[in-house]
Amino acid sequence: MIRLRDVRKSYRQGAGEVLACAVHHLEVQQGEQVALVGRSGSGKTTLLHILAGILRPDAGEVEVVGQRLDRLGEAARDRHRGRHVGLVYQTFNLLQPFTALENVLLGALFGRGAGGDAKHRAEALLAQVGLGDRLHHRPSELSVGQVQRVAICRALVNDPELILMDEPLGNQDRATGGQVLDLLLRLAHDGGKTVVMVTHDPASAARMQRTVDLATLRGPGGAP
């Protein structure tokens, strides 16, 4: 499902360069649920963006859902992300002017398309997470937990093979966060989806099948 080899990503800072992420080797199998941990600034989010195809590595091989992302152009990576990857962010990233249903449909629009049965799929997903009566509410009219569930539905609407989560529970109390994570993992498990979650929270990481510390991925001596 995911295979990374000798991946590096640096950013320009003034005259020099800062190494943001380095991964010597990482493999994740289909259906696996992996927590990605590491200290702040270790490049967890950068790695997530590389897996999503938002960022292209400076070097190395990135294979996600059978596609070498490092060889694809930006538009092809966008298309790949829309169809095969679902993203859930700490800040949920819902668009405020759109209703819960429309936010989920936006995921479909930029993924497999908002035509056909997309609306029924979106409504069914929202109903499945207990938001069947909140379809036409805007994010500002929903609770934090409800917003998080809308974000999960948006990530799942294209039936992606891979779900990437960046600190998905960071803004919630442990109890609510735990419920939402349980929901997501259950849905992912039922659909046979692969999940990679970046987190600082050991309790959340413990719910996953495997935990990977980014520091260990740099290879012998800490560098690829």
Add this chain to the structure above:
Amino acid sequence: MKLLSISLRNLRIRMVATVLTTTSIVVATALYAAILVMTHQTEQRYKGSIGGYQAVVGPKDASQLELVLNTIFNVGEAPGLFPLQVCSDLRSGRIASRRSQVRYAIPQARGDSVSRYNFPVIATIDEMFSLYEWQRAPLRFAAGGPFPWSYADLERFATALAAHENGVRAGEPAPPPRPLLVPEWKKAVVGARVARLLGLSLGGRITPVHGRMGEFGYHEHPEAECEVVGILAPTNSPLDTTIFLPMGLHYLISGHEGGSFVVPLPPGKNPDDVKHLPVEPMQLALTAVLVDPKDHFGARILRQEFASRDAQVAWPQDVVPKFLQQIGNAADALTVIAWLVLLVASVSITVAIYNTMNERRREIAIMRSLGARRLQILTIIVGEAALLSCFGAVLGVAACHAATFGLRNVVEDMTGVYLDWLQFSRWELWLVLGVTGIGALAGLLPAVKGSLTQVADNLAQNY
């Protein structure tokens, strides 16, 4: 959900900016559409009202444009008077060769109006409804028919009126009687719009007003109240707003006595002496004669012969295109202004959307993270500009028609053209599409900026 529905939503979110920017597009489009409506409909009406070799004969000292505009299009006042002799010569073949090159020569006298709409009153003869041609066919009646007043009636009337006038001028104690204003002469034929606006049907009554209602010196002629005997079919021309009366009625209306005859001022005499000089029947005063010289050859002869007469001949088919050219020049100047307004409006679209790009970076980054390609982001933003322009253009065209409705009477008074506010043309569709296209172009710059938004940076920004 479609990309354009996102564009639409974005416009609704920024309602104030949308309304303000749309307003500028509305103004530009309405201005442009108004110019096109005016020029197109003016051209249509004016060109539709002339044809063949039809000519207008009028006083020598008037301008040809003045003569044509007044006689054919009812614009302004009659530019002067000339004697019936000219008409008589035209009819007898003494002008336009001796081979009877004139199909018709119909005398006219005008100066009165009817109702608050100031519908012009034209005194004429029955040939106006049997020989005169509008768009190469005689005038059709929607109801009734012409009044019975022939050229022979006019000649008899002129003779009787001149005899009476000469008796009065000579100070005879018992001058020949003035022709009586008999009820048979109090008949009128009205244009279609006159009938519609005044609610007239056959047998209805109208009272002419001297001059124009509301202007200094106007007064009603209750003695000349007429019965409507004919209503013309609509022509979508100035004929629709015209009222025709028999010529005898015109000369017998009180107040018209002084202007009934055109007497040349002999050398050494002052203008007051003219009132005491004897008059000839053929000096009866006309304001115009409508002439059809049959063919091109007759037209040429008419043109040559009138070069040395007291009256002049004007050719609508020569004068009107020049007039339209002048209107076109003025319209061109206004068009440049409309384009400038449209340019400013387009820049305001660019600025309005461009200024939102910073605050929308996160929104765009979210859409990109969901899989939106740069081209889709570009489409959404260009779509906003195009939608905004399209709304503005449609509203602008609607505003133009609303203004046409509100100003149609003023325009008709000024130009003789009745603007049909319900007349939609294909160019209006092109105008809406053009303005939409220009708006879309104006949205390109902010769209490019938006599509270049860095996804990772702007998603991370709010963490």
